[in-house]
Amino acid sequence: MSAVWRASRAAVRRRRLQTFVIGLVVLFSTATIVVALGLLEAASGPFDKGFAQQRGAHAVAAYDAAKVSDARLTEASGTAGVEAAAGPYPLAVLHVPEGNQPRYVGPFNVVGRSGSGGDVDRVDLWKGRWASAPGEIVVNDPRPAAALLPFEAEHPGFPLGDTIKVPGLPTLTVVGYAHSLSNTADGWVSPDQIDALGPTMTEMLYRFAEHATDADVAAGLAAVDSTLPTDSLLASHSYLTIQRDVASGPGSYVPFLVVFGLLGLAVAVLIVANVVSGAVVSGFRHIGVLKTLGFTPGQVTAVYLLMVSVPAVIGCLLGTALGDLAARPLLSGAFQGTGMRIEGISLRAELAALIGMPLVVLLAALVPALRARRISATEAISAGSAPRRTGRGHRVQRRLSGTRLPRAVSLGLGLPLARPGRTALTLSAIVLGVLTVTFASGLADTVVKVTEASGQDVDLTMRPANPLFGEETAKDRSDREMEALLRSAPGAVEVTPDLIVPLALAGQADAVDGFFLRGNHAALGYEKQLVDGRWLKGSGETVVASEFLNQTGGKVGDRLTLVLHGKRTEVTVVGSLMNHEPDRLLIDRGTLTRLDADYRPQTHQYRYHVKLDSRTTPQKYAAAVDKAAGPGLHPIFNEPASFTVAVISLSTALSLMLGTVAALGVFNTVVLNTRERRRDMGMLKSIGMTPRQVIAMVVTSMAALGAIGGLIGVPLGMAAHRVVVPLMAEAALVTLPSSVLDVWAAPALALLGLAGVTLAVLGALIPARRAARLTISEALRGE
Numbered sequence: 001m002s003a004v005w006r007a008s009r010a011a012v013r014r015r016r017l018q019t020f021v022i023g024l025v026v027l028f029s030t031a032t033i034v035v036a037l038g039l040l041e042a043a044s045g046p047f048d049k050g051f052a053q054q055r056g057a058h059a060v061a062a063y064d065a066a067k068v069s070d071a072r073l074t075e076a077s078g079t080a081g082v083e084a085a086a087g088p089y090p091l092a093v094l095h096v097p098e099g100n101q102p103r104y105v106g107p108f109n110v111v112g113r114s115g116s117g118g119d120v121d122r123v124d125l126w127k128g129r130w131a132s133a134p135g136e137i138v139v140n141d142p143r144p145a146a147a148l149l150p151f152e153a154e155h156p157g158f159p160l161g162d163t164i165k166v167p168g169l170p171t172l173t174v175v176g177y178a179h180s181l182s183n184t185a186d187g188w189v190s191p192d193q194i195d196a197l198g199p200t201m202t203e204m205l206y207r208f209a210e211h212a213t214d215a216d217v218a219a220g221l222a223a224v225d226s227t228l229p230t231d232s233l234l235a236s237h238s239y240l241t242i243q244r245d246v247a248s249g250p251g252s253y254v255p256f257l258v259v260f261g262l263l264g265l266a267v268a269v270l271i272v273a274n275v276v277s278g279a280v281v282s283g284f285r286h287i288g289v290l291k292t293l294g295f296t297p298g299q300v301t302a303v304y305l306l307m308v309s310v311p312a313v314i315g316c317l318l319g320t321a322l323g324d325l326a327a328r329p330l331l332s333g334a335f336q337g338t339g340m341r342i343e344g345i346s347l348r349a350e351l352a353a354l355i356g357m358p359l360v361v362l363l364a365a366l367v368p369a370l371r372a373r374r375i376s377a378t379e380a381i382s383a384g385s386a387p388r389r390t391g392r393g394h395r396v397q398r399r400l401s402g403t404r405l406p407r408a409v410s411l412g413l414g415l416p417l418a419r420p421g422r423t424a425l426t427l428s429a430i431v432l433g434v435l436t437v438t439f440a441s442g443l444a445d446t447v448v449k450v451t452e453a454s455g456q457d458v459d460l461t462m463r464p465a466n467p468l469f470g471e472e473t474a475k476d477r478s479d480r481e482m483e484a485l486l487r488s489a490p491g492a493v494e495v496t497p498d499l500i501v502p503l504a505l506a507g508q509a510d511a512v513d514g515f516f517l518r519g520n521h522a523a524l525g526y527e528k529q530l531v532d533g534r535w536l537k538g539s540g541e542t543v544v545a546s547e548f549l550n551q552t553g554g555k556v557g558d559r560l561t562l563v564l565h566g567k568r569t570e571v572t573v574v575g576s577l578m579n580h581e582p583d584r585l586l587i588d589r590g591t592l593t594r595l596d597a598d599y600r601p602q603t604h605q606y607r608y609h610v611k612l613d614s615r616t617t618p619q620k621y622a623a624a625v626d627k628a629a630g631p632g633l634h635p636i637f638n639e640p641a642s643f644t645v646a647v648i649s650l651s652t653a654l655s656l657m658l659g660t661v662a663a664l665g666v667f668n669t670v671v672l673n674t675r676e677r678r679r680d681m682g683m684l685k686s687i688g689m690t691p692r693q694v695i696a697m698v699v700t701s702m703a704a705l706g707a708i709g710g711l712i713g714v715p716l717g718m719a720a721h722r723v724v725v726p727l728m729a730e731a732a733l734v735t736l737p738s739s740v741l742d743v744w745a746a747p748a749l750a751l752l753g754l755a756g757v758t759l760a761v762l763g764a765l766i767p768a769r770r771a772a773r774l775t776i777s778e779a780l781r782g783e
Contacts, residue, residue, distance in 0.1 A: 004295075004299050004302045007303045009310075020311070021664045022271065022308055024315065025267055025315070026312045026315030026316055026361060027315035027316075027318050027319040029357065030315065032323070033265065033323070034319065034322075034327065034345060034350060035323045035326050035345075037349035038323070038346065047181070047243050051239065054121060054122045054180070055119060055207065056181050056239055057205035057239060058207050058208045058220070058238065058239050059220065059236055059237070059238055060182055060204075060206075061204045061233060062202070062203055062235050062506055063202045063204065063233055064202075065199060065202045067231065068202070068228050070088040073087065073202060073228070076228055077204065077224070079223050079224045081209055082206055082207070082220065082224065083209045084119040084120050085204060085205065085206050086205040087202070088202045088204055089111045089113050090112040090194045090195070090201075090202060091109060091185070091200075091201040091202060091203045092109075092110050092199040092201075093107055093110075093200070094110055094164075094197065095502075096108045096166055097167070099165070100164055100165060101164075105502065106502025107186075107504030107511040108511075109185050109187070110186065110187045110197055111187075111188050111189075111194070111203055112191040112195075113185075113188045113190075114190065116130055116138075116178060119207075120207050121180055121205050123138075123178045123179065123180045123184075123188070124179045124180070125138070125176055125178040126177060127158060127160070128174075131175055131189050132190055133190065133192075133193075134192060135170055135171065135172060135173055136172065136173055136175045136189065137172040137175070137187045137188065139176075139186070139187050140179060140180055140183075140187060141158065141178075142179050160174055160176070160177075161173060161174065164187075170193070172189065172193075181239075182242070184205060186511075198566070206224065211239075213240075214240055217238040221233075221236055235505065235506040238553065240553075241551045241553065259439065259724050263436050265360065266428075266432055267432050269363075271425075271429060272312075272364040273365065304369040305366070305369050308361055308365045309361070309362065312361035313358055315357075316353065316354055316357045316358055320350050323353070324350065327345050408689070408693040408700065409696065413700060415698075416701055416702075416704065416705055422669060425669075426666060427709055429662045430705055430708075430709030430756050430760055431713040431756075432662060433662030433663070433709070433713070433755070433756070434712075434713025434714060434752070434755050434756045435714075435717040436662075436717070437659055438716075438717025439717040439721050439724070440651040440652065441655075441748070442721035442744065443651050443725065444648045449739070450578065460612075460618040460637050461610070461636040462486060462607070462633050462636075463604070463633070463636055464634075479497060479606055482497075483497050483608060485628065486608050488628075489624045490621070490624055491616025491620065491621045492621070494611040495609070495610050495611075496518075496608070497517075497518050497608050497609075498606070498607050499589065499592070499607075500605050501513070501592065501599070501605065502514075504562070504563040504564070506562075511583075512583045514585050514587050514591075514592070515585065516587050516591065516592045517588060518588075518589040521588070526586065529578040530575050531578050531736070533556040534574055534575050536587070537574075539588050539589075539591040540571055540572060540590075541571060541574045542587045543575040543586040544577070544586070545581060545584070546577060546735035547582040548583075556573050556574065556575060556576055559573075562591075564599065565599070567596050571585075571587060571591060578735060618635065659755075662763075663759045663760075663762045663763035666702055666705075666759065669702070670698060670702060670767040681694060691772035691773065692772070694771055695765075695769060698771055699764045699768050701764070702761065705760055706756040706759060707757050709760070710752070710756030713755075713756060714753050717752070726741075
């Protein structure tokens with residue numbers, strides 16, 4: 001075995017270029033696959049584990065306390081199909097005013113509950129204790145030790161002893177922090193305390209025997225509801241909504257990372273097979289010498305397998321480490337605020353890459369290595385490294401010589417057919433390179449289109465100062481006065497005010513922000529990203545994000561119950577937007593009057609969206625407003641979303657890496673070809689071929705493959721784009737219109753077609769120049 005190792009080590013040193021190429025492509029492929037596997041596993045694993053530990057509720061339902069008694073609700077929980085139930089719990093919706101700690105401000109759903117345990121929704125009390133006396137509350141907040149953060153529960157941002165003050169109600173002191181994956185409440189108080197908060201609803205938590213799909217949960221809830229008074233159920237939400245929301249973060253990255261990982265894996269297989277095949281063909285004499293020295297056929301095979309295993313294992317180890325590092329910021333961002341602790345890429349994903357990638361490399365090398373096993377010592381030594389001078393390649397060259405093509409070009413076009421197997425592997429690598437560039441280009445264009453369509457047709461937004469943040473406020477102006485001031489500034493074409501009001505949705509624990517629009521709100525340009533329904537026409541209507549409907553299983557036409565200061569009104573969902581924040585509802589200002597005619601907002605709750613003429617820059621306009629209004633108005637300029645930047649950056653970097661690897665594959669092929677044809681090139685130079693003609697011949701041989709690869713790779717890249725982008729949107733719970741997928745234009749396709757030629761020429765140029773510098777004496781020197 002030591003002799004096999006010494007021979008393999010010598011082969012690695014002798015083929016440094018091929019070793020580097022194998023190591024690089026395995027490193028890249030491993031890193032991408034590790035990230036993809038880690039995100040894929042994280043998309044569901046942490047939630048499922050945490051939900052099972054908490055025995056989370058499959059459905060959380062809010063009932064009208066005036067229409068159904070606790071006794072009826074308890075009786076209904078025994079309906080067939082209900083595996084377990086918790087409640088009834090009195091539910092009060094508090095509207096916590098500003099001046100309290102910011103995380104409590106807005107609608108706050110408080111439930112009266114005696115403890116954190118039970119058969120359903122075992123709340124994770126991660127700091128402090130449970131509320132047991134009047135004036136105490138436990139706040140629902142995710143652990144600060146969220147994904148990949150090193151600190152635990154003793155985080156200074158979650159102090160015990162905070163108070164929540166609502167006018168007319170008892171002051172509540174925070175005695176604990178807990179987290180419910182089922183989102184059953186914003187806070188919990190003791191049952192003795194809840195009556196003083198004025199509960200108007202009753203909460204029930206259900207676990208069903210059948211709960212795998214939305215239909216199962218809906219059927220279970222319908223069975224319970226059928227035993228209760230009509231219209232007593234105000235709202236409900238399913239655990240699947242929360243699960244999809246959690247999975248949408250990492251899940252949106254998985255489809256295109258899987259594509260890049262598989263492409264990298266395919267390129268790795270092709271290049272490894274090409275390298276080993278070339279090493280066998282060019283090393284016939286070396287094989288003969290090994291067998292003459294006593295190496296068995298199995299040992300010869302082992303030499304070639306070990307030769308690729310060394311760089312493959314090193315590349316795999318480095319790639320796994322790189323993938324783990326690259327996945328950390330993606331996981332941290334995807335799970336931020338969920339309360340689930342992600343320890344990074346799981347050991348299972350890392351082991352799959354560490355074991356799987358070297359195995360794939362060995363399998364790719366096995367077929368050409370077995371060829372070395374079958375060659376006899378006599379055949380190998382007598383064959384040397386001289387190429388065959390008969391075959392299809394030479395026949396094609398003879399036919400091309402009769403054309404008017406320059407001789408160097410005709411010779412170059414025939415070269416690839418001399419080694420059809422090697423040519424096929426090289427062509428496949430070029431096709432994959434072009435496919436990658438085409439797919440990445442389409443992905444970037446689609447993301448840009450989505451970003452442009454998601455943005456408003458405004459140049460900037462002016463935000464009044466917020467004194468809670470220590471900002472200096474200007475002269476106290478009314479909403480109308482502020483709008484008039486902004487309209488009077490030079491360059492303003494349209495100013496659309498909105499008012500941001502925290503609201504509660506009946507039956508939903510998480511608060512939402514109502515963006516109450518006034519004036520010509522159609523000018524904001526939201527209509528261009530409508531994927532269903534229409535834009536607002538008046539009060540009593542709302543437009544929501546497609547993600548909101550996908551999370552909740554809702555649809556256009558549904559009715560939502562808004563709650564503000566204990567007052568309610570219903571709105572109809574009349575449209576959904578392609579890409580908008582799911583916790584923001586766009587509503588006409590008239591609805592706020594219907595909801596609470598006495599509502600008095602703070603100045604900093606207003607926003608003013610400004611559309612400028614073509615001669616005015618946002619910076620120039622903001623400076624003019626600042627001069628006219630003094631301090632207290634802050635501009636918000638349009639900037640690309642972080643997801644947009646991340647996807648474009650990742651796809652660009654990965655396509656460049658894959659393109660480089662494909663070019664290295666061409667480089668390796670040209671090196672092997674020129675080594676095998678040293679004598680031919682010496683003969684051609686001896687009869688008058690110039691160095692430039694040698695370069696032209698070698699580059700032409702690869703450029704032809706590049707052109708074919710472009711013709712094949714571009715349609716495949718377009719097809720991959722059409723399949724993967726909708727999967728990304730589905731994973732992110734976003735609905736895309738077909739217009740954002742139409743990113744291809746004839747000039748762009750022509751340039752992408754030339755990408756194959758570019759990869760081939762770049763890969764061939766350096767070895768071609770090296771071959772051109774080869775002297776006649778060196779080329780014709782005996783072996």
